[in-house]
Structures are given as C-alpha cells and as structure tokens.
Amino acid sequence: MLPRLLLALLFCAGLCTSASAFAVYGAIGDKYNQLGKDRSPVGAPLSDEADAPYGGRFNNFRWGAIYWHPTIGAHAVWGAIFGKWNELGRVGYGYPITxxxxxxxxxGRYNHFRALQINGKPEASIYWTPQTGAHAVYGAIRAKWAEQGWERGRLGYPVSDEYQDGNGRRSDFEWGSIRWTAAGGAVVSYAGSLLPPTGGFGDIAIRGVEVAVMGRPIxxxxxxxxxxxxxxxxxxxxxRIGNTIKDLARGQINPRIRPFSIRSDARVQMSPNCGARAAVVTACADSARIRLLLPRNVFFINITTPGPLPGWADPRFSIDFDLSADAQIILPTRAGAPLGLGQVTVRATNLHWDSQNLTGDVVRLANSIATLLTGNDLTAQFTRDLSFSFGGVTTTLGQLSPLTSxxxxxxxxESCVVGNVLRLDGRTDPAPPPLVVR
Known part of the structure; x- marks a missing residue:
C-alpha cells in the first residue's frame, strides 16, 4: 500500500500544476498555468483530467472548466457564462473555441463554441454583461446578429435565450429582436418599430437607467x-389580463338574459408582436413617458346558454383587439425617493369579434364586452392609487428605490438622459439659482 501511495505522490509532484490532489496536465495544464493556476478565474481543480464526449478531455475547477479537443485545443469557461453553458449541456451545446x-x-464578456457532433460543426456563443446576464445566441439568429455588428450594432446585447415564438424562433436584444421562421428566415425588428411616429410623445428614447453621485455612475x-x-x-x-376581462364581462351580463354565464376557461392570448418606448421631450426633465402597443390580442370565451333543445350549449366566440398603454413616470428629486406615476391610460382598439352563435343574446353580450374594453373601466383596473400596476410594472419601478437609496x-x-441612458444624479453641491425671466 505504501509504495502505491508514494508512486501517486511522485506522479502528482511531477505532473500536477497545483498543490491539490487532482491531476491537471498536458494541454489543459498549460492553459491552467497560463491563466494563473489556483489564482486563475477558474479556481482550484475539482477533478482529474477525464474523457469528454466526441473525443475530448476536460478538468472541472471551482468556478469553471477547461475542455480540450485535438481539433480545437484547450479553452476555459467560467463564471456566469460557465453556468449558462452547463445549463445548456456543456459540449452538447459546443466545445469552447475561445x-x-x-x-x-x-x-461584457463572451465565449464562442463549436458543435462537433452536428454536420457542418456550427458555431454558437454566450454573451454576458452585469446588467443583462448570460444568454445563448446560435444558428440563423446568431448569423443575423453578427451581420448587424454583434453587440456594437444597433441591437445591443442579448437579453434572452432563443425561444419559441408562434411558428418561429426568437431572441430578444437590448434594443430590438431577431425572429426566425422557416419561410422568412431571420428578420430584425428594432425597438419602437411597431409604434407610430412619436408626434411630440418624446424624441429622446431611454434604453436603461443609471444612478450616479456628482456625475460618477455607481x-x-x-x-x-x-x-x-x-x-x-x-x-x-x-x-391577469384574461381574468380581469373575464370578471368585467361577468358583470356586464344583463340580468334579463340570465341564466347565461361565462365559462371559467375564458382566456387572453397575447400578441407575439410588441412595440414599446420610454422617452423624454428634453434631455433633462422631471418626468418620462412610456408608450406600449400590442396589436391583435385575442380573448376567447364560451357562454353557457340555454339551447333550443333541453340542456345547455356553450357557444364560443372570440374578440381580437389592439392593446395600448400610455403612462407618465415622475422622476425622484431626492435620495431614496421612489419613482412616482402620473396619468395612465390603457386602451383596447380595433375590436373584431367572431361567433358560432349569432343569437341576439350573444350579440348583446359581445357588445357589452366591447364596451368594457373600450371604456374607462379597463384603465381603472390597472391604475390604483396613482400606482401603475399593469402587469407588474409597479414592482419593476420599485427596483430603482434601492439604487437611489x-x-x-x-x-x-437631477435627472438627465445621457446617451439614451436615464441618469439619476445625486448632487451635494449647491443648487443653481432659479432662472429669472425679466
């Protein structure tokens, strides 16, 4: 037993690149030495070198991994990018080529990868910034993003992984999206492209927020x-929108046509297309405005209604509509103060409905639902105590409170837009004297 232990110690002394009991050697050891050994971004080794799928080798480390393949060489992945890569299946997503x-x-930071097990050996990437996190970009969407200039192009960094969007696939970016379909290929949509001209709404767009002290971001x-x-x-x-409309619709049923009722599975299907814009009219202002548009949403509903024969029938009808929202954000004027909200308007327009049962009762109910969608009740449901609670925006606005604190x-x-970023600048110097107009 003792001779074997001595042999193992001699082996590690000759080949291991750290004082740990794990063997790191060869090309992976060279990479580990190059990165700084135990003080490297991957940290101390947690495994001996072992076989990896598709003909490679790897070592696990405290904060990442180093993978080697004879056609690629040895490359390291660590931190949040390693976490995303691990989630995607490591070399199942691709071997690191950087x-x-x-x-x-x-x-930001990035790694590129190559899928050796797929014909053509396609390449993919994971990009990370402190603000957006780590997201994967690959396939035709990645090719289109590269064509646009990568992260330095008009789209900016990815803010989502690729996901299913109707009959296509889509990735969202800071200032737009790329959607791919088999018929149309990869198509770029830039921020605000669905919205009509601003018309005085605000010519200076906001694409983020930063908090600063005396002009220095923190x-x-x-x-x-x-x-x-x-x-x-x-x-x-x-x-929530579906339940709100359903509850309002129940209240619109005329007592004279009871026992008609709305079945509990009524729901809204939100549009896959969306346009939104936050903007100010002047660079330094005390408020900003949000405008949002979701065209062609659909509300599906079944009405339990007496039929011509004994029993009940559940005719289904749908109403599709454009949904828009317009809100004013009041910017804070002192440290620790939250953002406030001014006037908010939520509208449903361009309503069209379709039914398999065009009886007078159903027509009356459809008209009632149309009335509530286009009336003030819809806005009232999403504005409470001057708080814009439409779809959780209140919570999102509250995220700024810890920053300003x-x-x-x-x-x-003092609030100013600097390079399309809303800067909330805490000033401790004397305030400038008020402007006097003579």
Whole structure:
C-alpha cells in the first residue's frame, strides 16, 4: 500500500500544476498555468483530467472548466457564462473555441463554441454583461446578429435565450429582436418599430437607467425601461389580463338574459408582436413617458346558454383587439425617493369579434364586452392609487428605490438622459439659482 501511495505522490509532484490532489496536465495544464493556476478565474481543480464526449478531455475547477479537443485545443469557461453553458449541456451545446474574453466595448464578456457532433460543426456563443446576464445566441439568429455588428450594432446585447415564438424562433436584444421562421428566415425588428411616429410623445428614447453621485455612475440597469423589458412585463401578465376581462364581462351580463354565464376557461392570448418606448421631450426633465402597443390580442370565451333543445350549449366566440398603454413616470428629486406615476391610460382598439352563435343574446353580450374594453373601466383596473400596476410594472419601478437609496442622504437628484441612458444624479453641491425671466 505504501509504495502505491508514494508512486501517486511522485506522479502528482511531477505532473500536477497545483498543490491539490487532482491531476491537471498536458494541454489543459498549460492553459491552467497560463491563466494563473489556483489564482486563475477558474479556481482550484475539482477533478482529474477525464474523457469528454466526441473525443475530448476536460478538468472541472471551482468556478469553471477547461475542455480540450485535438481539433480545437484547450479553452476555459467560467463564471456566469460557465453556468449558462452547463445549463445548456456543456459540449452538447459546443466545445469552447475561445477562452472567456472581454467584448470590444468593455461592457461584457463572451465565449464562442463549436458543435462537433452536428454536420457542418456550427458555431454558437454566450454573451454576458452585469446588467443583462448570460444568454445563448446560435444558428440563423446568431448569423443575423453578427451581420448587424454583434453587440456594437444597433441591437445591443442579448437579453434572452432563443425561444419559441408562434411558428418561429426568437431572441430578444437590448434594443430590438431577431425572429426566425422557416419561410422568412431571420428578420430584425428594432425597438419602437411597431409604434407610430412619436408626434411630440418624446424624441429622446431611454434604453436603461443609471444612478450616479456628482456625475460618477455607481450602478444601474441597461434593460430597465427598454422595449424588450417593457414587452416582457406586459406579456407576463397574460393570465391577469384574461381574468380581469373575464370578471368585467361577468358583470356586464344583463340580468334579463340570465341564466347565461361565462365559462371559467375564458382566456387572453397575447400578441407575439410588441412595440414599446420610454422617452423624454428634453434631455433633462422631471418626468418620462412610456408608450406600449400590442396589436391583435385575442380573448376567447364560451357562454353557457340555454339551447333550443333541453340542456345547455356553450357557444364560443372570440374578440381580437389592439392593446395600448400610455403612462407618465415622475422622476425622484431626492435620495431614496421612489419613482412616482402620473396619468395612465390603457386602451383596447380595433375590436373584431367572431361567433358560432349569432343569437341576439350573444350579440348583446359581445357588445357589452366591447364596451368594457373600450371604456374607462379597463384603465381603472390597472391604475390604483396613482400606482401603475399593469402587469407588474409597479414592482419593476420599485427596483430603482434601492439604487437611489445609495445616494448621500442629503443629495438632491437631477435627472438627465445621457446617451439614451436615464441618469439619476445625486448632487451635494449647491443648487443653481432659479432662472429669472425679466
């Protein structure tokens, strides 16, 4: 037993690149040494070198991994990008063909990968920033994004993984999206492309927020108030919107036509298309406005109604409509103060309904639902105590409170848009004298 132990110690002394009991050697050991051994971004080894799928080798480390393949060489993946890669199946997503690398604009990090097990050996990527997190981009969507200039193009960084969108696939970015279908290929939509001309709404778009002290940034969120974030929030409220409309519709049933009732499985299907914009009229202002449009949403409903024969019938009808929202955000003027909300308007327009039972009772009920969708009741449901609670936006606005609480207690807050980013600047210097017009 003792000779075997001595042999193992001699082996590790000659080949291991760290003081741990795990063997790291060869090309992987060279990469580990190059990165700084135990002080490297991957940390101390957690495994001996072992076989990896499709003809490679790997070592696990405390904060990442190094993978080697004879056609690629050895490359390291760590941190949040490693977490995303691990979630995607490691080399099932692709072997790393780069170490984690900083992006040219200095904001983010990335790794490129190659799927050796797939014909053509397609390449893919994972991009990360502190504000957007780590997201995977691959296939035709990645090719289109690269064509647009990668993260330095008009779309910015990815803010979602690729996901199913109707009959296609889609990835969202900071300032737009790319949607792929078999028939149309990869198509780019830029932020606000669904919205009509601003018409005085605000010519300076907001694509994120940062908090600063005397002009020096101390934190922020580039996704906040972006089109993709606003659209994500509104879509996440699909069930709530459906339940709200269903409850309002129940209240619209005329007592004279009871025992008609609305079946409990009524629901809303939100549009896969969305346009949103947050903007100010002047660069330095005390408020901003949000405009949002979801065209062609559908509300499906069954009405339990007496039939011509004994028993009940459940004719189904649907009503499709455009949904728009317009809200004013009141910006804070002192440290720790939350964002407030001014006037909010929610509208449903361009209503069309279709039914398999065109009896007078169903027509009357459809007209009642149309009335509530286009009336003030819809806005009232989503605005309570001057709080914009449509689809969870209240919670999202509240995310800024911890940021502004980091400002000096005696600071006043000046709001300006700098390069399309809303800056909430805590100032402790004397306020400028008020402008006097003579």
């Amino acid at each position: 170490d984690e690398t900083g992006t040219p604009d200095g904001r 934190g922020g969120n580039t996704a906040f108030l972006s089109e993709m974030e606003l659209c994500r929030i509104i879509r996440s409220s699909q069930d 980091r400002l000096p207690a005696n600071a006043r807050v």
